[in-house]
Amino acid sequence: MTVTTLPQSDQADLKKHPDPAVNLSPSLIEPKLHLSMRVSCAGGEQGPSFIAHQYATYPFRLSGNLRLDPTDPHRVYAYIMNACPGILSGDDLRLALQVGPGASVYLTDQSATKVHSRPQGGPRAHQTWTMAVGANAYVEYVPEPVILFKSADLTQRMQVTLHPQGRLVLSEIIVPGRLARGEFYEFERFQSRLRVENPDGQLCFADNQRLVGQGQGFSHSPFLAQLPIMGNFILVVPGVELPLLAQALQTYERSPEIRVGHSTLPGCNGILVRAIATQVSLIKQYQHHLLNSVRQLTGQPPLPDIPK
Numbered sequence: 001m002t003v004t005t006l007p008q009s010d011q012a013d014l015k016k017h018p019d020p021a022v023n024l025s026p027s028l029i030e031p032k033l034h035l036s037m038r039v040s041c042a043g044g045e046q047g048p049s050f051i052a053h054q055y056a057t058y059p060f061r062l063s064g065n066l067r068l069d070p071t072d073p074h075r076v077y078a079y080i081m082n083a084c085p086g087i088l089s090g091d092d093l094r095l096a097l098q099v100g101p102g103a104s105v106y107l108t109d110q111s112a113t114k115v116h117s118r119p120q121g122g123p124r125a126h127q128t129w130t131m132a133v134g135a136n137a138y139v140e141y142v143p144e145p146v147i148l149f150k151s152a153d154l155t156q157r158m159q160v161t162l163h164p165q166g167r168l169v170l171s172e173i174i175v176p177g178r179l180a181r182g183e184f185y186e187f188e189r190f191q192s193r194l195r196v197e198n199p200d201g202q203l204c205f206a207d208n209q210r211l212v213g214q215g216q217g218f219s220h221s222p223f224l225a226q227l228p229i230m231g232n233f234i235l236v237v238p239g240v241e242l243p244l245l246a247q248a249l250q251t252y253e254r255s256p257e258i259r260v261g262h263s264t265l266p267g268c269n270g271i272l273v274r275a276i277a278t279q280v281s282l283i284k285q286y287q288h289h290l291l292n293s294v295r296q297l298t299g300q301p302p303l304p305d306i307p308k
Helices: 008-016 222-226 242-250 280-297
Strands: 035-041 049-056 060-062 075-082 092-099 104-109 113-115 125-133 138-141 146-148 153-162 167-175 189-197 203-212 229-236 258-264 270-277
Touching (some): 035 060, 035 075, 035 104, 092 104, 125 138, 258 280
Parallel strands (some): 092 125, 113 146, 146 167
Antiparallel strands (some): 167 229
């Protein structure tokens, strides 16, 4: 994979006009990014959000400013597109998102991320996100599922600098193989590491997940065999009473085909949610309920149709 540097004009702009409410990590102006995006507000924090800067190199492309909800002109919607068939052995993909004070963005991608096999003795694959979320900003990052092919080995890292008044919703759905062809927990390893800090660099919380496929007994577990799809959700919502949010999440009409649990996050006003289900569609239905619950409690319009 060829790594392309950011244009000098964009590097200078990022350094000259930083978000005054967020201490940016040096990674946000790292010259080896594959994708970078900055969202700002036009005419102050009450104005419409827009993508003020975007840069992408292979394998990524980034959509322009999309308004999917005519009743919500303040929020911008955007898609990440991947021209590659998936994540390959040895990939080291780096992405960055900066959301300024008062800005609101819903970021997703077009299709599931397929993590291909790592050849014997080959290098592992890595994907690293760096995010900075300003005061009164609202970020919803809702990617499609990650599908772990046989012998896949992926480490995902996400470093978030979050203002105490910034709101953040992160979603992650994991599929442990190409289940339709009977491939189940045959991947090598999947690691997902999240670290959230305040603008002073103090740790708010961290969440680390490590799954080992081959050689484990998960494929023979009656529990996991019946509920193989996993979902992880992070909700940081300053100003919202967490008991009310927990109550709203529990109003979802569940079935034996999906199980959900949640706990309070340390160092912030937030909740961690874990879910397992028989099908991706059930996790996505719960994801939709979760997003709308947060939006309702924060005075936001409900989630519109997100075409894929």
